[in-house]
Amino acid sequence: AQKVTQAQTEISVVxxxxxxxxxxxxxxxxxxxxxxxxxxxxxxxxFLIRRNSFDEQNEISGRYSWNFQKSTSSFxxxxxxxxxVDSAVYFCALSEELLNRDDKxxxxxxxxxxxxx
Amino acid sequence: xxKVTQSSRYLVKRTGEKxxxxxxxxxxxxxxxxxxxxxxxxxxxxxxxxxxxxxEKGDIPExxxxxxxxxxxxxxxxxxASTNQTSMYLCxxxxxxxxTEAFFGQGTRLTVV
Numbered sequence: 001a002q003k004v005t006q007a008q009t010e011i012s013v014v015x016x017x018x019x020x021x022x023x024x025x026x027x028x029x030x031x032x033x034x035x036x037x038x039x040x041x042x043x044x045x046x047f048l049i050r051r052n053s054f055d056e057q058n059e060i061s062g063r064y065s066w067n068f069q070k071s072t073s074s075f076x077x078x079x080x081x082x083x084x085v086d087s088a089v090y091f092c093a094l095s096e097e098l099l100n101r102d103d104k105x106x107x108x109x110x111x112x113x114x115x116x117x
Numbered sequence: 118x119x120k121v122t123q124s125s126r127y128l129v130k131r132t133g134e135k136x137x138x139x140x141x142x143x144x145x146x147x148x149x150x151x152x153x154x155x156x157x158x159x160x161x162x163x164x165x166x167x168x169x170x171x172x173e174k175g176d177i178p179e180x181x182x183x184x185x186x187x188x189x190x191x192x193x194x195x196x197x198a199s200t201n202q203t204s205m206y207l208c209x210x211x212x213x214x215x216x217t218e219a220f221f222g223q224g225t226r227l228t229v230v
Contacts, residue, residue: 009157037221045207045221091160104150104175105219109159 006108023092035093123222136195140208149191154205
């Protein structure tokens, strides 16, 4: 069965510090997709990244970077030089490749990140 | 600018009322989803639909039903609202299932009193 674990419920760091959000997943499939979403105080989830199981290359987008390691079933998210605007709840999610169309995404419980000025 | 719009941001309803939460997307997406978000529980899938008039149960469908009469609109129905359905409800849409990027609405915070 699918499962996504975000062990960190809440994190607080001072602005400009680096912070890593952990995500560990479980799946029996060889083909799957991993996602990160950001939910700012306004409430709307915003897509950050999608990674398929065959692409273990790490990704960097500005201050954001993602480390995908199949050996440890982890897909961690690092914010470098954090800013107050990064304060939000971050969700890691998993979707499996299914033969029919009723594929669905499973979310972790989220990590609330506070960036202190 | 792509958009998923939920009809209400905040709702207060009484126990036993029939409640409709509406969601409209303008991206011509096949798939639409309803989640509820509760502290400590993350997002849990209630129902989803991959085509007009099609629906599939998610992880917590009890007490809910859905309607998709048109491609752009997906309604969540609480047949008889109860206090344990007080929650944040999020609608999402995507192309060809959730393996692609999903777009979320701003959420409806429902309070049942």
